[in-house]
Amino acid sequence: MSTATGTSLQPGAQPARESARKPSTMAQALNRALRDALAADPDVHVFGEDVGTLGGVFRVTDGLAAEFGENRCTDTPLAEAGILGTAVGMAMYGMRPVVEMQFDAFAYPGFEQLVSHISRMRNRTRGALPMPLTVRVPYGGGIGGVEHHSDSSEAYYMATPGLHVVTPATVADAYGLLRHSIASDDPVIFLEPKRLYWGKDDWSPEQPDEVPGIGRAVVRRPGTSATLITYGPSLPVCMDAAEAAARDEGLELEVVDLRSLVPFDEETVVASVRRTGRAVVVHESTGFAGPGAEVAARVSERCFHHLEAPVLRVAGFDIPYPPPMLEQHHLPDVDRVLDAVARLQWESEWRAGEAAGDAGRAGGGDR
Amino acid sequence: MTVLEQSGAYHLAPPPAWRPRRDPAPLLPDREPLRLLGTGAELDGDLLHELYGHLVRGRRFNEQATALTKQGRLAVYPSSTGQEAAEVAAALALREQDWLFPSYRDTLAAVARGLDPVAVLSLLRGDWHSGYDSRASRVAPLSTPLATQLPHAVGLAHAARLKGDDVVALAMVGDGGTSEGDFHEALNFAAVWQAPVVFLVQNNGFAISVPLAKQTAAPSLAHKAVGYGMPGRLVDGNDAAAMHLVLTDAVERARRGEGPCLVEAVTYRLEAHTNADDATRYREAAEVDAWREHDPLVLMERELRTRGLLDDEGAREAREEAERMAGDLRERMHQEPDLHPMDLFDHVFAHRTAQLHQQAERLRAELEAAEAEGTPAAAERHGGTRLHTDTRQHTDEQGGRK
Numbered sequence: 001m002s003t004a005t006g007t008s009l010q011p012g013a014q015p016a017r018e019s020a021r022k023p024s025t026m027a028q029a030l031n032r033a034l035r036d037a038l039a040a041d042p043d044v045h046v047f048g049e050d051v052g053t054l055g056g057v058f059r060v061t062d063g064l065a066a067e068f069g070e071n072r073c074t075d076t077p078l079a080e081a082g083i084l085g086t087a088v089g090m091a092m093y094g095m096r097p098v099v100e101m102q103f104d105a106f107a108y109p110g111f112e113q114l115v116s117h118i119s120r121m122r123n124r125t126r127g128a129l130p131m132p133l134t135v136r137v138p139y140g141g142g143i144g145g146v147e148h149h150s151d152s153s154e155a156y157y158m159a160t161p162g163l164h165v166v167t168p169a170t171v172a173d174a175y176g177l178l179r180h181s182i183a184s185d186d187p188v189i190f191l192e193p194k195r196l197y198w199g200k201d202d203w204s205p206e207q208p209d210e211v212p213g214i215g216r217a218v219v220r221r222p223g224t225s226a227t228l229i230t231y232g233p234s235l236p237v238c239m240d241a242a243e244a245a246a247r248d249e250g251l252e253l254e255v256v257d258l259r260s261l262v263p264f265d266e267e268t269v270v271a272s273v274r275r276t277g278r279a280v281v282v283h284e285s286t287g288f289a290g291p292g293a294e295v296a297a298r299v300s301e302r303c304f305h306h307l308e309a310p311v312l313r314v315a316g317f318d319i320p321y322p323p324p325m326l327e328q329h330h331l332p333d334v335d336r337v338l339d340a341v342a343r344l345q346w347e348s349e350w351r352a353g354e355a356a357g358d359a360g361r362a363g364g365g366d367r
Numbered sequence: 368m369t370v371l372e373q374s375g376a377y378h379l380a381p382p383p384a385w386r387p388r389r390d391p392a393p394l395l396p397d398r399e400p401l402r403l404l405g406t407g408a409e410l411d412g413d414l415l416h417e418l419y420g421h422l423v424r425g426r427r428f429n430e431q432a433t434a435l436t437k438q439g440r441l442a443v444y445p446s447s448t449g450q451e452a453a454e455v456a457a458a459l460a461l462r463e464q465d466w467l468f469p470s471y472r473d474t475l476a477a478v479a480r481g482l483d484p485v486a487v488l489s490l491l492r493g494d495w496h497s498g499y500d501s502r503a504s505r506v507a508p509l510s511t512p513l514a515t516q517l518p519h520a521v522g523l524a525h526a527a528r529l530k531g532d533d534v535v536a537l538a539m540v541g542d543g544g545t546s547e548g549d550f551h552e553a554l555n556f557a558a559v560w561q562a563p564v565v566f567l568v569q570n571n572g573f574a575i576s577v578p579l580a581k582q583t584a585a586p587s588l589a590h591k592a593v594g595y596g597m598p599g600r601l602v603d604g605n606d607a608a609a610m611h612l613v614l615t616d617a618v619e620r621a622r623r624g625e626g627p628c629l630v631e632a633v634t635y636r637l638e639a640h641t642n643a644d645d646a647t648r649y650r651e652a653a654e655v656d657a658w659r660e661h662d663p664l665v666l667m668e669r670e671l672r673t674r675g676l677l678d679d680e681g682a683r684e685a686r687e688e689a690e691r692m693a694g695d696l697r698e699r700m701h702q703e704p705d706l707h708p709m710d711l712f713d714h715v716f717a718h719r720t721a722q723l724h725q726q727a728e729r730l731r732a733e734l735e736a737a738e739a740e741g742t743p744a745a746a747e748r749h750g751g752t753r754l755h756t757d758t759r760q761h762t763d764e765q766g767g768r769k
Contacts, residue, residue: 045529071529077559082518082552089522092507093530097522109548116512117519123714124496124508130717162715185717215720263720 019207023200026174030060030136030192032205033178034098038068041096044182047074048083048100048136057102058138058197080110087133088117097133098182104139104191105148111156118187119162131187134178139167140233140284142195142331144324150194151321152285154232157189158261158294165261166214167191169235171201173259176211184214193233215263219272223254226278226344229269229295231258234282234332241337251341261291269295270302277308278344282332287315309345389596396589396601400633403608404670410608412676418455418607419667419677420685425451425475426664427689428484429638431696432474432491436642440700442493445472449605449637452663453569455479456610460565460618461537468507468520468538472569476539477506484692485699494704514544517553517566524562524621535563535621537614543574545588554629558595563621565614566629569604571636576649592629604632605663608670635661708734 037044046064048056052075055062064073076083080101087097101107114135122130141150157165164186168174174192181188203209212218220235221242228238235257242253256272258265273279279299281292292313299311314332322330403410429448435441447454450472458479461467469476477487482499489498490509497508510516520538527534544550545568557564568588572579585591592599602613610632617628635658639646646655671677712719712727719727 045526077552077555079552079555081549082521082556085515085518085549085553086522086525086556089519089524089536090526091522092501092519093523093526095526095529112512112515112549113518116515120496121508122716125501125714126495126497126710127714128500128502129508164716263716264722266721 019204021202021204024171024203024205025198025200026168026171026192027058027060027197028205029171029175029203029208030178031062031064032208033175033182034061034064035067037096037098037179037182038064038072041182043094044096044098045072045074045090046098046100047076047087049076049078049102051075051100056100058192058194060136060192060197061100080107081113084110084113084118084135087135088113088121088131091131091133092121092129096182099133099135101135101137103145103149104137104151104153107135107137107153114157114163114187114189115160119160122186123162130185132185134181134184134188134190136178136190136192138194138197139191140193140195141321141327142233142284144327145194146324147321150324150327152283152316154189154191154261154283155285155290157191158291162187163262164188164214165191166259167193167232167261168259169193169196169232169257171199171203172209173211173257175203175208177214177259179208180211180214188214191232195233196236199236212259214260215265216260217256217258217265217268219254219268220257221253221255223252224276225251225253226280226341227254227256227269227272227276228280228282228337228341229256229258229272229292229299230282231261231291233284237332237334238282238337241334241341244334245338245341249338249341253341258295264294264298266298266302269299273299273303273311274306277306278341279303279307279311280314280337280340280344281311282314282337282340284316284331286318287313288318290315308348309343312340312343314340391593394593394596394598396587396592396599396631400601400603400631401609401613402603402606403612404606404666408608410670412674414611415608415667415671415674415676418452418459418611419671420688421455421459421479422451422607422664422667423685424689424692425455425479427686427693428475428478428696431693432488433638433642435488435697435700438701441488441491443641443643444491445641446636446638447472447475449658449662450569450571450632450634451475452607452610452667453567453604453632453634456607456614457537457539457567459611460614461535462618464505464532464534465618466505466507466520466523466534466536468516468523468536469509470513470516470539470541470544471509471511472541473539474509477504477509480504480506482506484696488700492700492704494706495710514540514547514549514553516540517544517549518556520564520566521553521557521560521562521627524557524564525560528563528624533622535565535618537565537567537618539567539569541574542568542570542572542579542582542588543577544568545591546574546582554592554595554597554627557627558597561624561626563624564627565617565621566627567614568629568631569634570631571604571634573636573640573646573650575640575644576646578649587631589629589631595629597627597629600628600630602630602632604634605661605666607663607667634663637662 051061052065083099087099090097118131140152157163166177166188168177181190230238238255242255245251245253254272281295292315296311314336316330429446432444433446436444454475457476474487478484486498489495501507517538520536524536570588589599589601600613602609712723
């Protein structure tokens with residue numbers, strides 16, 4: 001990985017009383033990550049729409065302009081291509097821009113800069129002009145946003161060679177992955193799940209947990225029956241589904257949090273599915289040609305002889321994102337995940353003679 | 368009580384004061400493009416000579432590159448024939464530490480800045496997307512998507528200013544490019560940030576086939592500057608002395624911290640859009656002929672001869688020097704390029720992903736198998752050029768070809 005790891009990401013030793021873990025939101029952790037990155041590296045510059053005086057519409061940049069000055073945390077004109085295009089020039093000059101696209105769907109005007117320049121500049125110049133910039137994008141639904149405020153745009157970015165696509169699902173990852181992203185010498189699309197902004201974990205801003213770098217998936221809940229592969233806003237849904245399956249069905253679902261969609265941690269995913277023999281990919285993004293299609297294809301290619309059932313997907317419908325009063329019908333929920341799990345051919349003849357309760361233990365590798 | 372009574376509207380206060388945020392008059396371009404050649408203006412003879420040499424070599428470069436497309440040595444060549452004055456002046460207006468942001472038609476500006484012509488032509492030859500070290504040369508890669516390089520210039524100039532460095536960026540775009548959204552956003556950002564950038568629009572009359580009248584209803588392209596709060600300058604783009612003066616002024620003004628400037632060079636694309644285009648479908652020969660009378664080379668040579676600064680011997684020397692450059696270019700472009708297919712995977716990211724590593728190994732195996740069998744298949748697939756299937760280890764090293 002290109003990112004620094006370990007102690008270099010830590011803000012330094014702090015007195016024990018300040019390092020106490022306390023309930024903290026993802027937005028607070030992201031804010032702290034930006035603050036620590038600005039303090040650690042004078043080449044880091046934060047800019048975008050309303051990120052200065054206001055502190056961002058989600059308050060993720062709150063206080064940064066006051067602490068670091070308007071040259072380090074800058075309100076820009078309202079123009080996403082201009083924000084990304086000027087970020088390219090700043091990166092060409094050796095800076096580390098961290099820009100904010102205010103909402104997922106408002107990033108589209110900047111798409112050409114992303115696809116035609118940010119993703120390709122390193123390759124075009126044989127490494128002479130790397131693009132160490134981070135594009136923060138609040139994404140996904142579930143917050144009651146009106147049209148254009150709830151898109152899951154990750155598939156567009158995943159389909160663009162040269163971009164890293166990262167998305168945290170926990171408070172610790174929000175801090176750690178954002179620091180990793182800013183430190184990366186490659187462009188990172190950093191997708192922040194809007195509906196997790198205000199979710200709380202016990203976390204210490206003075207001694208943030210070290211987290212694995214970009215490109216590493218993490219098993220959030222070990223299990224033996226089937227693997228739920230997910231990321232970002234769908235992680236809590238999958239954790240709840242796994243809890244319910246254990247309680248109600250006696251199934252032990254393993255939950256893999258991808259954390260980064262590009263690079264894709266095939267090894268962690270494949271190892272899990274080879275253990276469990278069954279897999280469901282869960283995300284909000286539309287299913288057709290969505291991220292789950294890539295995951296399912298790779299799992300099928302590499303786990304074929306271990307699979308007891310086709311890899312299933314639980315995704316948003318293939319529709320434009322619904323109006324807020326209807327979005328609950330669109331978003332994958334625990335029931336939909338459990339329905340998919342129920343369709344994983346537990347009655348398969350391959351398992352003839354096994355008791356239902358044993359299904360979880362017998363992985364495909366036993367065949 | 369009525370609403371009016373409630374709000375006290377019977378005693379209206381005057382509306383909050385309004386005044387223009389700045390006086391637009393000083394930003395307006397002149398009514399006519401600035402011309403110096405043939406006007407008797409006081410001009411530096413050495414500079415005229417330098418510009419003349421560049422123009423002669425530039426014209427020869429354009430002719431040679433066009434010929435190379437006919438010989439199959441370039442995939443395509445968008446010629447700047449007729450626009451050499453603007454190309455050369457753009458390069459000469461900059462100091463060493465400044466940055467140039469060319470579009471795909473601006474190969475000549477990059478060459479005039481001192482880059483190796485073979486390296487500049489990489490994109491159009493097709494052996495790589497950019498053939499020179501942009502960081503070392505401070506020439507950004509030739510940009511193909513129109514106007515998208517303009518915000519890059521703004522960002523770079525802004526970054527340099529934030530670091531306290533004395534750097535100006537000059538970004539080049541055509542008349543068609545001014546219709547793109549990135550043109551607008553770049554000029555707006557530059558003006559708001561007061562970034563040290565000069566935007567050079569070469570109005571050569573056509574965006575492929577579409578004439579300026581279908582591109583804009585603005586009084587001139589230079590007038591567009593006013594809406595952003597920066598000065599617009601209108602110049603005869605075929606007058607190398609005027610181009611040099613205006614661009615140098617704009618660059619030094621930006622260097623002094625007085626902000627960005629938009630310069631419209633009124634010129635003409637004497638050749639078709641590229642070798643693949645047929646200009647007779649959309650313009651009259653008479654129009655082209657009229658512009659040939661206003662050729663930047665003709666203007667400069669006439670000026671020098673009038674001033675007694677050039678004789679037949681001097682003109683012959685300039686042509687011979689250009690011929691040597693063209694001969695060298697021709698000879699080197701007729702060599703097969705060194706192609707390294709494994710490079711395709713080396714610079715996508717700082718470090719290859721696992722998936723890219725697998726794909727690179729697959730291509731390596733294919734290349735090695737083809738080489739071992741001596742089959743022509745692999746060579747054919749790569750256009751019959753020399754392939755390097757070297758198994759160099761990928762390293763973290765930044766920079767050009769290892």
